[in-house]
Amino acid sequence: MKNIMARPINVFSTKPSPLSTWVVILVLCILGFYAVYFPRSNAPFPTPLNSSNLQTLFLSTSSNSTIASYLRALTLHPHLAGTEPAADTTRYVLSHFTSLGLQTHTATYRALLSYPLSSSLTAHFSDGSSVDLPLTEPAGGPGVVQPYHAYSPSGSVQARVVFVNYGREKDYRELGVNVSGCIVIARKGGEFGRGAVVETAEKNGAAAVLIYGDGETWRNGFERGNVMRGIGDPLSPGWAGVEGGESLGLEDSEVLKRFPKIPSMPLSAEVADSILSSLGGAPVPLEWRGALRSKVSHVGPGPTVLNFTYQGEKKMATIQNVFAVIKGSEEPDRYVLLGNHRDAWTYGAVDPSSGTAALLDIARRYSILLGLGWKPRRTIILCSWDAEEFGMVGSTEWVEQNLINLGSKTVAYLNVDCAVQGPGFFVGSTPQLDSLILEVTKKVKDPDSEDVSVYESWAAADGGNNIQRLSGVDSDFASFVQHAGIPSIDIYYGRDFPVYHTAFDSYNWMAEHGDPFFQRHVAVTGVWGLLALHLADDSILPFNYVSYANELQLYNNRLSNLLDQKTSLHPLAMSIQEFAFAAKEADDELKKLRLQETADCSVDMRKRALNDRLMLVEKGFLDADGLQGRQWFKHLVFGPSSDHERLNFFPGISDSFTRSTSISEGERVAAIQHEVWRVSRAIHRAASALRGEFT
């Protein structure tokens, strides 16, 4: 060997020496090796897109005027679900996606929606006079649906009036008046939803319900809305209402229990005033007067008598969800979903078109990134839902139809409904996403002040960087969180806008009041888009379960203050302790793995495995049996509780309080304890999903 090596050689000699041959082979090896392990990238030279300059690039493509133009186009005409104008809006969104070169598809369903035919309201006063009260709005232009409550039964009622404040059970107790057979008038307020007002009135024997918004301005607006119980198509509870699929009959008990038995209607504050100011009977209880703007001094019953008629029809309608898909390069079977509903009660400038405009702008800006060679690691889907106003119908049918793939492949669902209602950043999320939200809001400029981030002004607002939880059923995140257990976020600017669900919710209102410079739209779009970029591109999912553990600990403490000694929270405390431990371990593992370079297949595989665990945790909180009496709701940490004001978490436990009033003390305690056990087991499941190991 030594001899050969020592011999002088010429690498270009015609008769190649062993060494020269060896050298040439080496070169080829190296080249081959590079060819295999470093294939040509499509990224535009000179700078390849890394995650940080990708985000800068995304932020730099914002344009308030573009969003404004989208909103203008979306609000040219009303687009109520199931109507022809709505189909135009569908085509507009679809063509926007396709014009950007995005892969699109639609999912079509047949669902039972509800429309008004006629309504009338006449007041007969004690002095013998009577007046026909207006049930339409001055702003109601062509195509604007008359005010109504979707899924209210038709009916005709002549009866005395009683004012029931917010219409909560406690209001009826404080009222101390027998309302059976009466028409009750309630003001809309706080956490207590429209459906709950009607349900409570029905329980108390009222013959009909009229609900008005007691706002400072736009007192001539009528708040439309649905009064259905549960969400999704009532004829296909738990499954998708597809053409040719199973559809229950209208008389099926499962269907009947979804609808109220007494008719209801929205009123404008003006109309309500004209009635309420004429009431006699007992004076309005002191504790109601605080925030009360209506000219009402007495609660009735009567003497004023109302003659109220509502005729409506429930009918099958075709609804369509629209999707734009950006396929992932490395993990195409992992999905980040951005969703917003498209249907509106009227022009829907705020609700939901501000969100739809934001979605269209995200599409525009992502397509720019794609043009520059960006390929997200995971698949991103932009979702435009239909018939949300009728009870999250479009998103719910889709979730029910895709449950098995959603559950195992979806990283997160990011919802935007009313993107902009006014000033101030608001966000809700499942707690593992808290950290990501804080991080992202630091990168986005505040729309209402110079040189300040969304994070900073949000921190300065009262409540600081408060992140709400997703226990409500008031937007499309409900099915994702509460039925499918998908980590979710809901973002919006401003809250409680006065023209909610009225004909005044128009482009002009947005331009004059909601977001004159459309910078709040820009801010929402920035946060929404960056969240998705992280979730789609970070090689390890930006989930933090330590904050989830802290949140659960908080709930445990709040619960222990509510409960007497008879119930043991020990199982709950133990399960949270286990979850916190698993969270800490996962966090350490995650930080270690982040440091490892990804060129190595085994590291890729280990990251995928860790991500699978991070994705699975939320599913642990689901329980196959769901909430008692409302089994469709499977999530035992977040979901609608019958007593929302007391607890907005652990809905099963919360329900067991209210249910427990009618039973013996022993049964009461046992029922609560059982629900505590169920939640504890759910948290244990989540912990074991995070650990990923068998016992």
Add this chain to the structure above:
Amino acid sequence: MKNIMARPINVFSTKPSPLSTWVVILVLCILGFYAVYFPRSNAPFPTPLNSSNLQTLFLSTSSNSTIASYLRALTLHPHLAGTEPAADTTRYVLSHFTSLGLQTHTATYRALLSYPLSSSLTAHFSDGSSVDLPLTEPAGGPGVVQPYHAYSPSGSVQARVVFVNYGREKDYRELGVNVSGCIVIARKGGEFGRGAVVETAEKNGAAAVLIYGDGETWRNGFERGNVMRGIGDPLSPGWAGVEGGESLGLEDSEVLKRFPKIPSMPLSAEVADSILSSLGGAPVPLEWRGALRSKVSHVGPGPTVLNFTYQGEKKMATIQNVFAVIKGSEEPDRYVLLGNHRDAWTYGAVDPSSGTAALLDIARRYSILLGLGWKPRRTIILCSWDAEEFGMVGSTEWVEQNLINLGSKTVAYLNVDCAVQGPGFFVGSTPQLDSLILEVTKKVKDPDSEDVSVYESWAAADGGNNIQRLSGVDSDFASFVQHAGIPSIDIYYGRDFPVYHTAFDSYNWMAEHGDPFFQRHVAVTGVWGLLALHLADDSILPFNYVSYANELQLYNNRLSNLLDQKTSLHPLAMSIQEFAFAAKEADDELKKLRLQETADCSVDMRKRALNDRLMLVEKGFLDADGLQGRQWFKHLVFGPSSDHERLNFFPGISDSFTRSTSISEGERVAAIQHEVWRVSRAIHRAASALRGEFT
């Protein structure tokens, strides 16, 4: 450049030229490259372990004498679940695993088991004579539990006797005798289980039930067994009965409904004969006489009167599952489970120790492979379950506790209970595993004939290569298939052995009758071990959904023959069509991907993604609401139906037939149609899991 290249160089010159430096760098690169991409393997040179020589190697390590020695050790004493001798068996299995250097752990539960205290049976004949009948076996040595039915209530009954054949509903109809208040005697037979016999007797008003095995031989044996409804610990239905966990009270309605209300006992055929031969009343119906060995000519009631007493106790016992874990190298978070129960009614040579011996031998043979450098791609877990005889308690509690990880990470569960009962290969499986079973049985030698594979002699047997389905609840696969939706297999040699659950189920019986040369044990172990090697090592899972689709089509045809025109099977046909299409697509994709070399990370990732889909499909057949009235059973294709003889698939549909007898024709049809819809949607879910795409 040319000059330099042309210049003669000496790679060992003290002052290295650029080229020499370059060459040295190249060498280092290459070495580094190899070091990184081909780390030192533990495989013994010269041959690295590839899948084919690995299998040959595995087969070559078989040893009938070793298995025999394991069985000898396991059957030295009875090992009834919850007793001290059983704890010795637990230690024996655990120490076997650890002595092989395998990583082990145990999972401990507290469950409600049931034991006898005393029993007596006296017959009073018409001639005034009476006799105390023996309720023990000659073979019953020290520690053998007296014959009883676990979970039978205690009770004392004096009543006339009626013979009810197999004790099925149809038998009572054919009998035409009112049995209310009587003690009924039934012979064990066919598909109709012990629990069902007791339940049907109870429905028909009997005061007590005595069940005997009408076999040709060992007519002095008593068949022990449990008569509980449902499976798993009755005090923790749906969750794991862990120390300190929630445990329902014995008087809880959920618990009470699990137990019969009338006492029951096993009888030997001898004892049964002495009673039955003395009966008067109507003659035994013709159609019962065929396979009837007992000396019974009349069915009663009486004149013989029995005085029957049983005293038992239900008490909390500690049970332990034992696990040996072989961690996967590339996909440690994917699991292949091999399971067998360890507890026995008596010595349990066949049931289950023949399977336990096989499991211990698998451990021995796998540890040899590990010593030779084998590293399975996925994790393999050997599972030794406790308290199966009391209703699959050990495996069910474990499945309930690990449901979330099982569902997302388990490739398959391979069960062996009574490994050898006699001659002839038998297997049951979920249909995606059919092809693998056929392939593997071709590689294993038939134990009873020369130069023939298991496959060939199995093919020659009547029924050919018949693969049963896993709708029964008679072994530990039940929870895996019917609650968790895990692809599963169940393997055994021989069937219906005469000493089933008697004190005669001993090592001697096995050595003299069951498997004198222990070659059948070797065959079972070979098939079991090879199946697991494929499932753990094949880079793409050996699942074939085309056979699943064919099986479903078969069910559809059988169903259509049973149903009248009023029910539409169109939805079912459509869903099966969609599933078949998805199966074909997946099969093509799978074949393409198999050809691709795995050194490439992206190919690895694509294979993992495909495997994820292949694993998910079975979960599609699960329905959160489960079977009506037995919601714990979630699988809508395979599960126990109330009318097993008519349909052993689609249990929900089958139930709707039997339930439907008590309701109106319209409701009957609607109920059946609704169940057809549910199954159709389940098949759609499975298809979409296989396609892996959203609608």
